[in-house]
Amino acid sequence: GAVVSQHPSWVICKSGTSVKIECRSLDFQATTMFWYRQFPKQSLMLMATSNEGSKATYEQGVEKDKFLINHASLTLSTLTVTSAHPEDSSFYICSAPGGGGWGQPQHFGDGTRLSIL
Amino acid sequence: AQTVTQSQPEMSVQEAETVTLSCTYDTSESDYYLFWYKQPPSRQMILVIRQEAYKQQNATENRFSVNFQKAAKSFSLKISDSQLGDAAMYFCAYRSADSNYQLIWGAGTKLIIKP
Numbered sequence: 405g406a407v408v409s410q411h412p413s414w415v416i417c418k419s420g421t422s423v424k425i426e427c428r429s430l431d432f433q434a435t436t437m438f439w440y441r442q443f444p445k446q447s448l449m450l451m452a453t454s455n456e457g458s459k460a461t462y463e464q465g466v467e468k469d470k471f472l473i474n475h476a477s478l479t480l481s482t483l484t485v486t487s488a489h490p491e492d493s494s495f496y497i498c499s500a501p502g503g504g505g506w507g508q509p510q511h512f513g514d515g516t517r518l519s520i521l
Numbered sequence: 522a523q524t525v526t527q528s529q530p531e532m533s534v535q536e537a538e539t540v541t542l543s544c545t546y547d548t549s550e551s552d553y554y555l556f557w558y559k560q561p562p563s564r565q566m567i568l569v570i571r572q573e574a575y576k577q578q579n580a581t582e583n584r585f586s587v588n589f590q591k592a593a594k595s596f597s598l599k600i601s602d603s604q605l606g607d608a609a610m611y612f613c614a615y616r617s618a619d620s621n622y623q624l625i626w627g628a629g630t631k632l633i634i635k636p
Contacts, residue, residue: 514563
């Protein structure tokens with residue numbers, strides 16, 4: 405079945421550094437991918453929609469310059485948290501529609517736990 | 522805009538018993554999809570079951586079934602013969618048939634299984 409690989413699964417870094425998270429569709433092409441942020445005990449919050457070959461669509465309140473999204477190929481989208489600070493610490497999840505029609509569910513990566521010291 | 526409401530922040534059930542998680546949604550659309558996702562402590566998002574709005578028959582996947590009431594805009598999940606491995610957060614999600622696959626999420630229900 406459709407699989408989405410997300411890497412890294414856990415990253416700890418110092419405040420001020422930039423962190424890149426990759427999301428790959430392993431056995432299907434994804435023209436659209438979604439990036440979510442999830443706080444503890446809360447639901448998924450959509451940050452942006454990543455579109456292959458074009459600019460990402462950001463949700464209201466999400467800083468475009470802070471969370472850079474690149475979708476350069478049909479199988480890879482990246483989220484870069486620039487100049488990360490402790491408040492950016494969170495769980496980030498990507499997803500992609502599996503194709504096969506509108507009724508197909510999204511497939512999720514396993515998430516990235518980001519800790520900024 | 523569409524909204525999804527899960528009114529039960531937490532539910533508990535005895536192992537082997539049956540539990541129902543509620544979900545209601547608001548939409549003016551007639552064609553859409555509904556999903557239940559499970560998120561165990563590992564935080565993986567796992568699809569439990571899905572329902573197409575144009576189908577009157579309730580979806581069933583082994584011990585999981587839904588009660589889809591389109592007129593009432595209700596989409597509850599029934600888990601039969603609850604198992605310890607069912608302990609997780611359960612999220613209800615809505616997707617418009619003409620959207621770019623974007624999901625609208627409920628707040629989630631934490632399901633506790635008592636041994």
